[in-house]
Amino acid sequence: MGLSEKDLVGLQHVPAEEINQILDIATPMKEIIKRQIRKVPTLRGRTVVTVFYEASTRTRVSFELAAKYLSADTTGITAATSSMSKGESIRDTARTIAAMGADIVVLRHPMAGAAELLAHTIKASVINAGDGAHEHPSQALLDMFTVKEKKGRLKGLRIAIIGDILHSRVARSDIWGFHRMGAEVRLAGPATLLPPGVEKMGARVYTNLEEALEGADVINILRIQLERQNRGLFPGLREYSRLFGINKERLKLAAPDALVMHPGPMNRGVEIAPEVADGIQSIINEQVTNGVAVRMALLYLLTRGGSKHEITC
Amino acid sequence: MVKEKAQILDTEGIRRSLTRIAHEIIEHNKGTDNLALIGIRRRGVPLAKRLAARIEEIEGRSAPVGILDITLYRDDLATLARQPLVRSTEVSFPVSGKKIVLVDDVIFTGRTIRAALDAVMDLGRPEVIQLAALIDRGHRELPIRADYIGKNVPTSRKESVLVRLQEIDGEDKVVIFEPPD
Amino acid sequence: MKLLVKGGTVIDPVAGKTMEKDILIVDGKITKTGVHLSAGGAEMLDASGKMVAPGLIDMHVHLREPGFEAKETIFSGTCSAARGGFTSVACMPNTSPVADNAAIISYIKNTAREKGAVNVYPIGAITRESKGDELAEMGDMKEAGAVAFSDDGMPVMNAGLMRRAMQYSRMLGLAIISHSEDKNISAGGAMHEGYMSTVLGLKGIPSSAEEVMVARDILLAEETGCRLHIAHVSTAGSVRLVREAKARGVKVTAEVTPHHFSLTDQTVAGYDTATKVNPPLRAAADVDAVKEGLADGTIDVIATDHAPHTVEEKDVEYDLAPFGMVGLETAVGLVWTELVAPGVLTPLQAVMKLTINPSMVLGISKGTLDAGSDADITIIDPAASWTVDPAQFAGKGRNTPFTGRLLTGMPYMTIVGGRVVMREGIV
Numbered sequence: 001m002g003l004s005e006k007d008l009v010g011l012q013h014v015p016a017e018e019i020n021q022i023l024d025i026a027t028p029m030k031e032i033i034k035r036q037i038r039k040v041p042t043l044r045g046r047t048v049v050t051v052f053y054e055a056s057t058r059t060r061v062s063f064e065l066a067a068k069y070l071s072a073d074t075t076g077i078t079a080a081t082s083s084m085s086k087g088e089s090i091r092d093t094a095r096t097i098a099a100m101g102a103d104i105v106v107l108r109h110p111m112a113g114a115a116e117l118l119a120h121t122i123k124a125s126v127i128n129a130g131d132g133a134h135e136h137p138s139q140a141l142l143d144m145f146t147v148k149e150k151k152g153r154l155k156g157l158r159i160a161i162i163g164d165i166l167h168s169r170v171a172r173s174d175i176w177g178f179h180r181m182g183a184e185v186r187l188a189g190p191a192t193l194l195p196p197g198v199e200k201m202g203a204r205v206y207t208n209l210e211e212a213l214e215g216a217d218v219i220n221i222l223r224i225q226l227e228r229q230n231r232g233l234f235p236g237l238r239e240y241s242r243l244f245g246i247n248k249e250r251l252k253l254a255a256p257d258a259l260v261m262h263p264g265p266m267n268r269g270v271e272i273a274p275e276v277a278d279g280i281q282s283i284i285n286e287q288v289t290n291g292v293a294v295r296m297a298l299l300y301l302l303t304r305g306g307s308k309h310e311i312t313c
Numbered sequence: 314m315v316k317e318k319a320q321i322l323d324t325e326g327i328r329r330s331l332t333r334i335a336h337e338i339i340e341h342n343k344g345t346d347n348l349a350l351i352g353i354r355r356r357g358v359p360l361a362k363r364l365a366a367r368i369e370e371i372e373g374r375s376a377p378v379g380i381l382d383i384t385l386y387r388d389d390l391a392t393l394a395r396q397p398l399v400r401s402t403e404v405s406f407p408v409s410g411k412k413i414v415l416v417d418d419v420i421f422t423g424r425t426i427r428a429a430l431d432a433v434m435d436l437g438r439p440e441v442i443q444l445a446a447l448i449d450r451g452h453r454e455l456p457i458r459a460d461y462i463g464k465n466v467p468t469s470r471k472e473s474v475l476v477r478l479q480e481i482d483g484e485d486k487v488v489i490f491e492p493p494d
Numbered sequence: 495m496k497l498l499v500k501g502g503t504v505i506d507p508v509a510g511k512t513m514e515k516d517i518l519i520v521d522g523k524i525t526k527t528g529v530h531l532s533a534g535g536a537e538m539l540d541a542s543g544k545m546v547a548p549g550l551i552d553m554h555v556h557l558r559e560p561g562f563e564a565k566e567t568i569f570s571g572t573c574s575a576a577r578g579g580f581t582s583v584a585c586m587p588n589t590s591p592v593a594d595n596a597a598i599i600s601y602i603k604n605t606a607r608e609k610g611a612v613n614v615y616p617i618g619a620i621t622r623e624s625k626g627d628e629l630a631e632m633g634d635m636k637e638a639g640a641v642a643f644s645d646d647g648m649p650v651m652n653a654g655l656m657r658r659a660m661q662y663s664r665m666l667g668l669a670i671i672s673h674s675e676d677k678n679i680s681a682g683g684a685m686h687e688g689y690m691s692t693v694l695g696l697k698g699i700p701s702s703a704e705e706v707m708v709a710r711d712i713l714l715a716e717e718t719g720c721r722l723h724i725a726h727v728s729t730a731g732s733v734r735l736v737r738e739a740k741a742r743g744v745k746v747t748a749e750v751t752p753h754h755f756s757l758t759d760q761t762v763a764g765y766d767t768a769t770k771v772n773p774p775l776r777a778a779a780d781v782d783a784v785k786e787g788l789a790d791g792t793i794d795v796i797a798t799d800h801a802p803h804t805v806e807e808k809d810v811e812y813d814l815a816p817f818g819m820v821g822l823e824t825a826v827g828l829v830w831t832e833l834v835a836p837g838v839l840t841p842l843q844a845v846m847k848l849t850i851n852p853s854m855v856l857g858i859s860k861g862t863l864d865a866g867s868d869a870d871i872t873i874i875d876p877a878a879s880w881t882v883d884p885a886q887f888a889g890k891g892r893n894t895p896f897t898g899r900l901l902t903g904m905p906y907m908t909i910v911g912g913r914v915v916m917r918e919g920i921v
Binding site: 111 | 690691693694695696697809810812813
Binding site for chain 1: 382385386390396398399400401402431432435436437
């Protein structure tokens with residue numbers, strides 16, 4: 001048991017059996033969350049440090065709860081983006097983390113490759129909690145866990161991911177993960193927000209939303225950010241909503257028991273209609289609970305046995 | 314090569330031991346009121362189920378059975394090269410106020426039972442926790458003893474005791490193995 | 495002071511011949527070439543088993559002085575050139591202050607004369623501070639010694655301004671060197687746009703960012719009659735545009751860097767910032783196309799775009815790292831390993847692209863072994879295998895993605911003006 005790598009930087013190279021293992025262990029972890037006493041002593045004496053260069057309360061709290069339920073000590077660094085513009089790089093932060101004696105570092109960073117850079121710099125295990133447009137593996141794992149819990153399988157399912165694929169680390173991790181587990185991944189979004197060559201990652205690409213939704217078992221709706229409009233990547237939110245927003249009528253194109261997911265935070269009325277977000281097919285709230293369970297599984301698996309990792313930096 | 318030294322129990326021996334333990338549990342607890350059995354993964358689980366069946370035969374009343382996975386409570390996680398697989402704990406009844414009988418196949422150092430005690434306590438506050446083990450092979454490292462024992466087996470530390478059960482292994486027997494010379 | 499280079503295979507790009515000859519050097523000039531020349535009291539340099547070429551010219555380096563002496567200086571940069579087998583370099587004007595006036599050009603020339611290990615030819619800026627707003631004093635700079643004009647690194651986005659720069663430069667008889675990049679297309683990009691940028695989540699620089707500007711500048715050169723040199727060609731489309739323009743008779747030449755014919759965007763996986771370079775490492779089809787362009791003569795020149803940075807500047811997130819890699823000390827090894835050994839170029843063709851061709855673009859009297867010319871000679875050991883180790887570099891920069899790469903073909907000796915400035919790797 002256990003993962004073959006020290007770190008979880010992305011799902012690109014994680015084999016199917018390891019993904020299965022994480023999902024399998026998340027089930028008993030979820031059982032712990034449902035208890036009255038939500039705590040097991042597993043990671044007593046271990047330290048989990050969350051380092052967030054981007055504000056993301058949801059992901060940070062999810063990791064912190066996961067660590068606390070496993071009895072790890074947690075501490076967090078919220079690095080202001082301004083210190084980076086002053087020329088402070090991730091290497092400087094690495095020195096601080098080393099001084100804290102971390103066993104696991106959870107990193108959120110606005111730039112692709114930051115997690116890999118940190119992983120090479122410190123001895124502690126690094127979990128990438130999102131690096132630029134690169135990957136966000138724990139989000140994809142919780143997506144897979146949630147779908148598997150509902151559908152009993154991943155193999156053969158049709159997963160439609162809708163929206164800004166170009167800037168989405170969630171989309172990339174989802175594509176690698178679902179594709180590796182034997183699902184059919186479809187992508188749809190404005191042509192200017194579809195990255196080149198993405199089909200080679202194992203996905204079918206559509207610019208017509210209706211075609212992508214046809215018979216889908218899962219619809220994962222990505223957040224559209226207004227700043228992309230300001231940079232001229234699409235004409236406007238109104239038109240985006242008209243062309244790619246998921247409403248009740250469009251949901252009917254998918255399989256009758258299709259699940260609706262969203263990694264949050266949602267723009268209700270833009271990429272997702274309120275009646276879809278709150279509808280019976282929506283499993284958005286369960287994603288949040290499952291996120292903690294999956295992250296508990298990750299923390300458990302990445303806290304390798306043997307002596308505490310010695311930190312040198 | 315590891316070699317089999319002796320067979321301690323066969324199918325009949327295991328059956329007789331469990332019958333006796335079932336009687337002892339009923340006697341000790343004055344019936345089955347508030348009684349619940351919790352098997353420790355993996356081989357404590359079929360043993361707990363067999364004991365429950367036996368108790369129901371004798372008393373005509375059933376006791377609920379739960380399943381406990383103690384992996385997350387182990388005290389040796391830090392010394393293992395890889396993390397062991399975690400399986401689910403399935404205790405569908407509230408443990409608070411219950412008379413809990415923990416069931417395992419072999420009691421050895423006592424560390425598994427220590428972990429199991431913590432795990433049960435995290436589920437609630439039982440009235441009492443008792444322990445039933447098919448084999449007690451000695452060599453305790455913690456002040457823990459079993460309330461119900463199928464068979465005491467003096468062993469050397471080097472030897473290992475293997476319990477094989479129909480539900481998991483396709484046969485019922487208990488054997489001692491001796492390490493190579 | 496007499497030197498006799500004896501027993502080598504002499505590659506003469508002017509005569510277009512390769513033959514065993516000796517070269518006699520007297521007082522810094524080549525006086526005689528021929529078979530079995532007698533020493534007559536000259537110091538003997540044994541070149542047997544080696545290739546003897548005119549001193550190599552790198553027409554695209556960043557010496558960083560003045561202003562960025564932590565990255566490189568004229569002294570360290572020319573030492574790096576000497577160790578890489580180059581006897582002359584042309585340096586880009588993106589210093590601080592920018593080399594956009596005669597004073598800076600003179601400063602560079604004078605400093606190089608005092609401290610430089612090899613010849614240095616400054617390239618002047620096209621626009622003031624390379625800001626792309628108004629023309630720099632190109633005439634003054636020519637008088638001070640500028641050999642061409644370029645806003646390398648800061649593409650001239652205003653087509654009208656570029657047109658006037660070409661009209662003006664044509665009058666002066668100097669070439670415009672185009673850093674072809676449409677900033678509106680490339681904005682914020684860190685690597686080639688394609689499958690790899692998608693996988694890595696880095697913003698891509700599409701091939702069109704380069705090709706749009708190559709096409710624009712070719713049209714302007716065609717109209718103005720100015721000599722145009724396209725710096726660091728990296729895409730198949732650029733090669734095609736240059737090939738078509740040459741066929742039409744446009745006065746355009748082009749260069750490619752060793753990294754663009756050796757590496758693809760696959761190398762960026764792992765986010766090693768040494769792979770961050772502008773233009774970016776492209777796809778395999780582009781590498782094939784530039785090799786084809788080298789072979790068929792579309793690409794005239796091999797130049798390194800030697801761009802040293804400090805370790806601290808490169809030891810950051812990929813997006814934050816500056817563009818550029820060092821190239822002077824790996825160029826010969828890469829040319830021989832990637833081009834000559836597989837038969838893309840003959841040794842003679844390779845030497846032409848490193849000597850007489852760049853000298854013609856810059857209009858300098860270098861790159862020849864004719865009697866009476868300056869005794870700039872590079873001796874190459876084509877069979878020597880070596881492993882790239884940045885710790886051995888004579889330059890300050892260590893930013894190379896070739897660390898640990900095994901290369902065959904190594905500069906053996908560099909002679910500048912009859913003086914041995916590098917022998918077996920020692921400057």
